[in-house]
Amino acid sequence: MTARAEQRVSHRRKVTKRRAVIAGATALGITGAAIVTTTLLSSAGAAASWPTAKGKQAVSSTIKVSGTYDGGYKQFYGSGALGGDSQEEGQDPVFQLADGAVLKNVIIGTPAADGVHCLGSCTLQNVWWNDVGEDAATFKGKSSSAVYTVYGGGAKNGSDKVLQFNGAGKLVVSKFQVAGSGKLVRSCGNCSTQYKRTIIINDVDVTAPMNSIVGINANYGDTAALRKVRIHGDSGKKIKTCVRFQGNSSGDEPKELGTGPDGTSCRFSSSDLTYQ
Template sequence: MNRLIERVSFGVLLHAVLALVALFLAAQAQAAPGVRTVPSCTKVNVSATIEVPAGTTWDGTVVYGKWVCLVGTASNMKGTQSESQIPMFKLNNGATVKNVVIGDGSLGSGTNLAAGGADGVHCYGQCNITNVYWADVGEDAATAIKLSGVTSKLTISGGAAFKAADKVFQHNGDGTVVISDFYVDNVGKLYRSCGNCSTQYARKVTVSGVRMGTVSAGGVGVNSSYDSKSGIAGQYDVATISDLVYSGSKPKCITYVGTGKGSEPGKDTNSSNIARSCILK
């Protein structure tokens, strides 16, 4: 009987310990990072988009043997706000880019410096961006783009982004964008679901363990409703936000009425729509 009691007691204790460990690991995984700075890097000029084949990984510290900052030199890679900018990286389905700096961070503190960040990273389908730093965001830091037959998922983990005139991450395709363990400063927004793409989708974004410094607009921008011009009226985006550390006055979640190409999305102030689309934990 004593042995049975000992076994039961040990089992209960072990279960409790494992539960505490799980809670600790979960808390650690969601913890927002501290303030980050751009790693020291060697400048490398780039004149054309670097294409990463499907299912492969492009690791800057492996390709160059050290941290490099890639600076676009072509006229359409200067990192302006022009919609004609091409990306620094094109990630095909299943590709990963990691351990690299994009843009020249030495040109000043403004957000329209044309510092060679190009249009960041374009993800077609499902991609990973790991431990990448944007020293100066161009048009966007990264864009999720629909690939036929694939439900989009762009996962950004680690790294940081600085000096974005508008949003950092742009979600044009369907599916989900996941942002974790990330830092931004001197940017417009962390994320924006496309407000007026020619083909619209009800999108999802998950943000956990992110710290924001100075932002001019806010955290994530989602379409909490869509109008008749969008083609998906009655649908809506969902943002799930946890451990987003920010001490400024701008909202963590900004809601819009998504529309179609050629129209401009307006703000959605409907409280019910906001509640269903902005889930802050």
């Protein structure tokens, strides 16, 4: 991983009815039987329990995926060279997805190493992290047209970032749940190569304690849109929503510029958030 100083220093460690689910899934190009497995939040909006693993598999070297990989809700965990669960930079992932690959119905257990790497556009559908290692998923595509889709699933116990956006393009996170972590999404604050990044967070559950929902680099033209975000266990509203940074490519710790909606970089209003 290349998001260095800020990540090591600053931040350590419900859904609608079926018809709406189908509409949302169709918008993301997910159809048919695949929709059934995404309905893991109750209609009242409360986060559902994590799925039960159907078997376990130790992974000693990165599983490389092209096309579609359906894990059948098996739990995968690192062993040997992938046996780390620390915040140490540069760890290898459990799964590495080629451009256009799909990873679905997977539980990543402990140790989780560096989770999932997407080398280009990818879809993570119903991927669950029991205990985030360095990061849950890292998006590394270099094309401005790359689209990374996270649909369903969830992550907990991430001492820093959950979804790390190092590359170019657009990241769409829908029907996801995160708990007890640092940030849900972070646009890399100090990668050696920087890009303009677009982030859309829609219909997700965030459970305290958390530091923030999303962090972006205003100076590189990043934008983050938040819609239908349900925040649990944070009656004092301590979780930062959208944090704007002055990013850099020198490896220095980024400077925080502000937080909350500004109509330009952080695009949402108070009605897009509910506290439960």
